[in-house]
Amino acid sequence: MSVAAAVPSLAASTLAVPSPSALPLQFADALFEFLSPSTLAEVFVRGVAEASLYVMIAAGLTLVFGLMGVLNFAHGSLTMLGAYIGGLVLVAVVGQSSGGAARLLAFGVAVVVAFGLLAALGGGVEIGLIRPIYDRPPLYQILLTFGLTLVLDEIARILVLFYGLQPSTVWQDVLGTKPQFLAASIGVGGVSASGLELFQIAFGVLTVVGVHLFLTRTRYGLFVRAGGEDSEMLSALGVDVRRVFTVVFALGTGIAGAAGVLLAWDPSWGASVPLAAETLLPAFVVVIVGGLGTFRGTIVAAVIVGMVDSSMTWWFQNFIDFTGLPEMVVFLVLVITLIVKPQGLYGVSEVGGH
């Protein structure tokens, strides 16, 4: 700390180092350890798990933007609502039964319920609020959804406070304890990964495959891809574009809700009202880095951000004493990507009229 006090420069004050001469040596040690196969593999697995979370919270955002050109600022709040709804369902269902398989089943029920409720909410929001302002500049859609965020967050805060959700022991018990096989860590050849990480990866892959199948194999997916190109032409061909918009918006918010349930189960996230802003920002980073409105870009960007996040978390825990390191580097990824590739990795200019 004496170094930090004497030289108030960025490098010296953010690194808690005993003496300047030992710094390169320690760095070499840390780098060596980081590059060892087992560490790399662990960081990789955690990175993929993070990536699945990011893809979950960003997929809905990118679908909605790709088709309608609406950047949904309320997406984080919808994820947060999903977390609470999922938590409530888990509390209600797990209260009846216990045991690993039953808990997993309860989780499935929670995902379905959160998906359904939020899809309904999203559909309603699209019809009631966003539809009247499609013909205005995109700025107004951003503003409207931003206002919606304030309202949803505050409603959630009122309800949580009024019913005393979080302090109740049932809530904490149910969300705190995972089924045995998820809490245990699985080791293969010196590499250990927690069951929860593998579960998240499976869930993320399932979502990616599901959305991909929806986009490529269903009629609505066809409309979505065509509408992203030219929605006027689509309506001229006799497709009810307004209904497509509503369905896609509902789908996008539904995915946000499912992601929320997953986050509610993850001990490092959990359900809370600030979760809205905490997930909105990474979701934006992923969507923008990938290129707005491209699903492929979103997946690639989620993997990049997940990897950066997990490796920076390792560096923070082992070498660099700067708490905000992973978060800051994630935003740096956003800034650097936009400087190098102004439209994101896979983005095309003029998507959705921007």
Place this chain on the structure above:
Amino acid sequence: MYSVLVNSGLSAEFVALLPRIETLVVVLFFGLFAMSFDFISGYTGYLSFGHAAFYGTGAYLVVLAANGKIPMLGPETPFMLLIVLAGLAAAVVALAIGSVSFRLSGVYFAMITLGFSQVLYVFVRDWDFVSSAPRDGVAVTGSLDGFRIGVPGVDGLSVAIGQLTGDTIEGLFGFIDLSPTEVSFYAIGAVVLVCYFALQRLVHSPFGRTLIAIRENEERARAVGYNTYAYKLAAFVVSGFFAGVAGALFAGFRRSVTPENGFYFLVAGDALLASIIGGFGTIAGPLFGHLFDETVREFLSKEGGGGGLLPYLRANVGDATLATELYNGLTVAEAIDTFLNGHAALYVGLVFVLFVLYVPNGLLGTARDRMGGTLAKAVPRHVRRWLNE
């Protein structure tokens, strides 16, 4: 004025309705920040979602300088100099961010500015040089004197500002007595007024007209021969300067700053709210917008500690009504408590959504549309017409 109304017959109603002087000081400096936000976003059409970076830079510079943490700027540096330096520091940050960001447009521009400001936010939040607990922010610890606003070198024209530490004035012109907060109100108001006139001058200059041309049709502005990049960047730097000044005033009044109220992106969100409610693309609009915003907030939430609807209802609604059961054991008293206790953001959000849907031009913009011209020109015209009839 306030005291006259409060001491009148309808005092309880006025206390409930009118914002307190503390709130009005906040309206002034935050209104300036909202104006600077509107200057770039309302006049060029580029949504700067990371505007909090400049506000925070100004605020942190003042607090750190007052704590003697900035080399060559001792704790004794005059506040008027600090205000200018805070503006310049923010302008430099704006130049750096803007020179990169203006290669982008639309949503991408909003996002890259958001990205830069969040990098700064996380950095300040975790940088232990700022204070031993940077997450909790920094307070002025060095001296207990207020920061002085006035004409440099002329002692008689400077007064100290601050929530608790400012000057009081007694017996000015024989009958005016001002509390420390009221002194701060007028002193900060003077700075904000100067900044407002400067921004107003800029908007009505050829420079400001070019910005509007860029907002309306950037390609055409470029085709006419304007270097739009340079114009946008210059506007961004100017906007950053005034945002920094607003941040400096904020830090001078509050004597402390946290990452959450300085650098967090929702601070820029509040400025956005003020601009939309007041009128996008009008310089004075954001000030009215923020006044409206704060008034609604204070009226509907008891957080302010002063007046508001909640204490008014508690005091004036009969006990029988309060105990009435509404729904499933929820009494009126509980309902009032649940929905009015510190949840003003809900109503502000609703008002905001309604404004976006039905009053897209904001308060001032709509008033201008109705009157047919800026208020300064239209109001005298209408008054004259009435008088002649």
